[in-house]
């Protein structure tokens with residue numbers, strides 16, 4: 529990933545920390561800045577950003593109950609990968625230790641994280657089917673962010689996976705062995721109903737359903753929620769899921785109606801944070817950068833993504 533730097537005021541924006549606690553943390557910690565002049569123009573690289581955010585944000589408070597989170601919908605193009613990318617990168621900028629697992633053979637998440645097909649990396653296929661060691665497939669993207677990448681080989685996972693005993697639990701076994709090493713494990717899925725996706729659902733503590741705010745999305749969502757509830761009932765699991773409304777067009781009456789209908793039908797399951805439609809989300813994926821690395825703190829995408837990340841952190845620490 530391309531290098532990027534934050535100044536002190538950006539650290540304040542991403543953590544919501546009061547100026548005084550931020551200055552105290554920077555003074556007390558062994559952080560070094562890139563530009564050596566003093567004052568607010570000092571810039572910090574990711575490693576130093578994380579030293580500060582770890583103390584003033586990540587290490588605060590209670591343990592994380594919902595470490596494993598999947599971004600899911602069996603419809604394509606709703607924004608799963610975009611939000612997965614933004615949430616995972618910002619969680620690591622906030623001082624958490626994060627693992628992303630790309631479970632989509634199209635490998636868009638791997639690609640925005642800078643990993644290309646020709647690097648011939650080991651994927652979840654090798655781990656689930658060929659018993660490859662997880663440590664051999666882990667790629668360090670930047671401090672605090674690791675990736676188990678994907679590539680087209682994942683399209684071949686279904687037949688051998690289906691032949692296994694307790695086939696829906698294979699990924700859970702792998703992920704459970706990694707829980708102590710990470711604060712969050714974030715899964716990106718492809719839009720199909722497959723055994724691989726069932727594995728992602730069984731392995732997750734929380735399912736983030738990314739949903740567009742268009743009328744036709746509601747009917748699809750109803751089917752999706754029914755399917756999920758049936759699946760979890762069969763597996764004997766009580767699911768925790770939430771709906772993240774994405775691509776919200778603030779000025780259109782239809783988007784407002786859809787949001788109203790979502791809230792009426794699903795109540796608290798709908799996250800407070802709504803992600804507005806904004807070109808910056810597209811640009812971030814093209815630039816392969818977290819929103820906070822290039823957007824103004826007042827931009828809609830910056831506000832929405834940071835609100836989403838803070839909400840995920842808050843909920844992940846609640847007792848269930």
Ligand SMILES: Nc1ncnc2c1ncn2[C@@H]1O[C@H](COP(=O)(O)OP(=O)(O)O)[C@@H](O)[C@H]1O
Pocket residue numbers: 603604605606607608609610611636774775776803804805806807809810811813
């Ligand atoms: N809030 C948003 N505003 C504008 N464009 C968005 C937003 N969220 C996602 N997109 C765009 O929508 C397209 C599909 O998003 P993507 O994350 O690839 O969806 P999925 O992973 O669900 O298939 C991409 O071009 C992405 O940049």
Ligand SMILES: [Mg+2]
Pocket residue numbers: 608609610632636717718
């Ligand atoms: Mg995707």
